[in-house]
Amino acid sequence: DAGVIQSPRHEVTEMGQEVTLRCKPISGHDYLFWYRQTMMRGLELLIYFNNNVPIDDSGMPEDRFSAKMPNASFSTLKIQPSEPRDSAVYFCASSLGPYSGNTIYFGEGSWLTVV
Amino acid sequence: AQTVTQSQPEMSVQEAETVTLSCTYDTSENNYYLFWYKQPPSRQMILVIRQEAYKQQNATENRFSVNFQKAAKSFSLKISDSQLGDTAMYFCALFTGNTGKLIFGQGTTLQVKP
Numbered sequence: 001d002a003g004v005i006q007s008p009r010h011e012v013t014e015m016g017q018e019v020t021l022r023c024k025p026i027s028g029h030d031y032l033f034w035y036r037q038t039m040m041r042g043l044e045l046l047i048y049f050n051n052n053v054p055i056d057d058s059g060m061p062e063d064r065f066s067a068k069m070p071n072a073s074f075s076t077l078k079i080q081p082s083e084p085r086d087s088a089v090y091f092c093a094s095s096l097g098p099y100s101g102n103t104i105y106f107g108e109g110s111w112l113t114v115v
Numbered sequence: 116a117q118t119v120t121q122s123q124p125e126m127s128v129q130e131a132e133t134v135t136l137s138c139t140y141d142t143s144e145n146n147y148y149l150f151w152y153k154q155p156p157s158r159q160m161i162l163v164i165r166q167e168a169y170k171q172q173n174a175t176e177n178r179f180s181v182n183f184q185k186a187a188k189s190f191s192l193k194i195s196d197s198q199l200g201d202t203a204m205y206f207c208a209l210f211t212g213n214t215g216k217l218i219f220g221q222g223t224t225l226q227v228k229p
Contacts, residue, residue, distance in 0.1 A: 031215075033217070037158075042219060042220075042221050042222065043206065043219040043222075045216050045217065045218070048215065048216070050215075055215060056214075056215060056216065089158055091160065093160075093217075103150075103162050103165065104150075104210070104217050105162070106152075106159070106160035106161075108157070108158070108159050109158050109159070109160075111158075
């Protein structure tokens, strides 16, 4: 069974450009999470969805960040305009009802470098 | 507020020996779950072990086991017979039902030496 699939794996972009990160959750999972990992701040939860609906976006750092989930099999995290401090590894994760203690599975991450 | 604290930034162990990684947490919830994730240099997040707070019995997965002390809010990971492939960063994580969030500690970098 395929895991959480993220693209691109690596992206280098110039400051001011728009960045779109993509995620395909595990089929059947109804929860989707976006995390950001940096040396300074560790792993931070940015936003999570349940049944395609954003539930908690309190971790989204600024209005430059937006996330959508148009259907159960696809989500995007967009940064516009990007800044060097956005450089990080962005993880997408999915789960089948984490409230029941089900495991949250992570994708391999998207490494973003903004120069 | 929920918090997870890992007080050991770095640890090392000789191959075949046993090592214990510490984790403490804080939550006012009764229904919660605890996890240890492994992150090798590839950066992939891999689940190592999980523990339901309502279960008294400590979870085990092959060479990995936990010491769950609910009253002390402590959740340590023991790795027995350490292998070179265990070299990675290990994250302790807490999930609570009321927040719907999986919160991570700062991580402990473990190096297994030959």
